[in-house]
Amino acid sequence: MPTLPRGLTETDFNTALDQFAAALGAEHVVTVDEDVALYRDAYSPLWNEPSELVASAAVVPTTVEQVQAIVRIANAHRIPLYPIATGKNLGYGGSAPNLSGSVVVDLKRMNRIIEVDDRRGFALVEPGVSYFDLYRHIEERGLKVWIDCPDPGWGSPVGNALDHGVGYTFGPFRDHFGSHCGMEVVLANGEVLRTGMGALPKAQSWQEYRYGFGPYVDGLFGQGNFGIVTKMGFWLMPQPEAYRAGLVLVPRRRDLIALVDHVNYLEHASLIGQPNYGCPLQRLVATEPELRALLEKPGGPTDDELDRFAASHGSAVWQCELQFYGPARTVDVNWEYAKERIAAAIPGARFEERESYRFPLSPQDKEGVPHKVALGIPNMAIFSIGARSEANPSPRDGHLWFAPVIPKSGEAILECQRVLGEVYRELGMGGSAFLQTPATWHFRAFIMLVGFSISRTDPAVNHRSLENFRRVVEVAAEHGWGEYRSPPVMADTIMSTYSFNDHALRRFCETLKDAADPNGIIAAGRGGIWPRYLRETPR
Amino acid sequence: MISFRRTAALVALAVAASAAAQSPEQIERGRASYEYWCAPCHGPGIGNNGAQHLPGTDALRVKYRGALPALLTERTDMAPDLVKTYVRQGITVMPFFRKTEIDDTELEAIAAYLTRNNPRPDR
Numbered sequence: 001m002p003t004l005p006r007g008l009t010e011t012d013f014n015t016a017l018d019q020f021a022a023a024l025g026a027e028h029v030v031t032v033d034e035d036v037a038l039y040r041d042a043y044s045p046l047w048n049e050p051s052e053l054v055a056s057a058a059v060v061p062t063t064v065e066q067v068q069a070i071v072r073i074a075n076a077h078r079i080p081l082y083p084i085a086t087g088k089n090l091g092y093g094g095s096a097p098n099l100s101g102s103v104v105v106d107l108k109r110m111n112r113i114i115e116v117d118d119r120r121g122f123a124l125v126e127p128g129v130s131y132f133d134l135y136r137h138i139e140e141r142g143l144k145v146w147i148d149c150p151d152p153g154w155g156s157p158v159g160n161a162l163d164h165g166v167g168y169t170f171g172p173f174r175d176h177f178g179s180h181c182g183m184e185v186v187l188a189n190g191e192v193l194r195t196g197m198g199a200l201p202k203a204q205s206w207q208e209y210r211y212g213f214g215p216y217v218d219g220l221f222g223q224g225n226f227g228i229v230t231k232m233g234f235w236l237m238p239q240p241e242a243y244r245a246g247l248v249l250v251p252r253r254r255d256l257i258a259l260v261d262h263v264n265y266l267e268h269a270s271l272i273g274q275p276n277y278g279c280p281l282q283r284l285v286a287t288e289p290e291l292r293a294l295l296e297k298p299g300g301p302t303d304d305e306l307d308r309f310a311a312s313h314g315s316a317v318w319q320c321e322l323q324f325y326g327p328a329r330t331v332d333v334n335w336e337y338a339k340e341r342i343a344a345a346i347p348g349a350r351f352e353e354r355e356s357y358r359f360p361l362s363p364q365d366k367e368g369v370p371h372k373v374a375l376g377i378p379n380m381a382i383f384s385i386g387a388r389s390e391a392n393p394s395p396r397d398g399h400l401w402f403a404p405v406i407p408k409s410g411e412a413i414l415e416c417q418r419v420l421g422e423v424y425r426e427l428g429m430g431g432s433a434f435l436q437t438p439a440t441w442h443f444r445a446f447i448m449l450v451g452f453s454i455s456r457t458d459p460a461v462n463h464r465s466l467e468n469f470r471r472v473v474e475v476a477a478e479h480g481w482g483e484y485r486s487p488p489v490m491a492d493t494i495m496s497t498y499s500f501n502d503h504a505l506r507r508f509c510e511t512l513k514d515a516a517d518p519n520g521i522i523a524a525g526r527g528g529i530w531p532r533y534l535r536e537t538p539r
Numbered sequence: 540m541i542s543f544r545r546t547a548a549l550v551a552l553a554v555a556a557s558a559a560a561q562s563p564e565q566i567e568r569g570r571a572s573y574e575y576w577c578a579p580c581h582g583p584g585i586g587n588n589g590a591q592h593l594p595g596t597d598a599l600r601v602k603y604r605g606a607l608p609a610l611l612t613e614r615t616d617m618a619p620d621l622v623k624t625y626v627r628q629g630i631t632v633m634p635f636f637r638k639t640e641i642d643d644t645e646l647e648a649i650a651a652y653l654t655r656n657n658p659r660p661d662r
Contacts, residue, residue: 042634370589388598
């Protein structure tokens, strides 16, 4: 017996399923328990608990017209729908809904790559296309463009962008929603909307000019629940002639402030791609009791203590990998410029050469690239985080991430380290916040990641993870740092921190939601936005 | 809700891993599906940031410590149902796969491919 949508009788539900089957074909309506169970969130922190977010059924459209039919049937019966693209948003809900009893709209079979133009630099794809698919399409045709992909290549460019996902190459391309241009959406009333230039019936530039005319509404569909996106355009980076990387190492803790300023300049001037910060002292934590003692001190080490330890072990305190893309001559000159600029500003800065490539790469050369996503090559190697390994002989069953946005400055990193260090101590989480460096996917902000374990056999692990997650959200918000993306179970908690002027943002979105989706059928709860009927009574 | 009785199921499936009847066409389809869905974690090649192995391969290497091959394509001990169980139930950070990703026919083919070298009962 499935978990039915709230307020629906089994008879009404079965009537709706019959109508879905008439519209799609019975083979495209998933109702068998063991098949519906495959829509569970494999990384759910509520696994096997009564509150686990589970689907009642799934429907599998292959055309926009079928998506329209699904929405109209759902509206008639007030059935909540939850659209997924490739359903691989692990850590952020996977293929499970935000509201138990929802019917998942599985868009995996809408998998056409409609267009890739390497002269004008864009692609137009459906939600079921994966990064692997798009990459292969481009490679097989020898097109001279790169994609920017997140860590796992099985994700969907559409789904990832709609969740504000991020990647690893050059500048604005790493912001996958930010680099989209034009979308097609089935609205809650079953109408098809095209945004930007797509609203002009004979437009020739849907994927080239994002605003069209009038209000820019695309943002409503990112982390939102105002429609089901069925096509999306993306700007693509021209295949560069060359790539090279170099490492900058600085000797003192507070050198981080100047280092970030100069790397910001290089990045914002489009001289480098993603900068990768790190702390060389991390590799000494396991072997050096003196360092562990410093990190475990209340308040953490002083600047002098950390600097002395680093100097006595011949180590820098911070490093940053700079990645250059472009003509071969240009990347060489830009690396020289970066070295001169940073050496003049930070006494004791050192520089090391890293990988260098000319494109296109042979298949053998691609295989040897250690960080493939930096070259827009989709892969799955990131699963080494969490999988069984020498360093992790007893793996968990998944993870959640708290990923607060902080300012793009060295001062902000140092302050966040201090605050996270206190929280880790308070919660007994362990870890060395004082050596933590930010994730740099976003072009204009840093992220400080905090990870939480998930177990499919020990609910206590999940309870502790959720309690700690909530506490870190609270502490971060007190300092003005907010999460950029959320697992369903934390969406309300996180949205509640975006509370300026008595939650004006959420209330505005609710007003729009009630107008555009009065029956509240699309992705109830996504982004912390609930339809009226679920706001007014307990869920 | 489905209750996964994983441990008992896997123990039961780990025995009697002799090859079932497979056609060359099915094995070839299974190879292609395996390369698309499984090899990005379970294949050969380097892992994250130049690590020696891909994550699925490394996980099995550490798990079996040489008692069994780390590469699934080199195994001869897995029953087809064992392959299907892992795909539909997942294990640690490997999630399960929906039928819109790997349908039952495709999964039969993957299982046929990964068990193609199993000892046959008539040999």
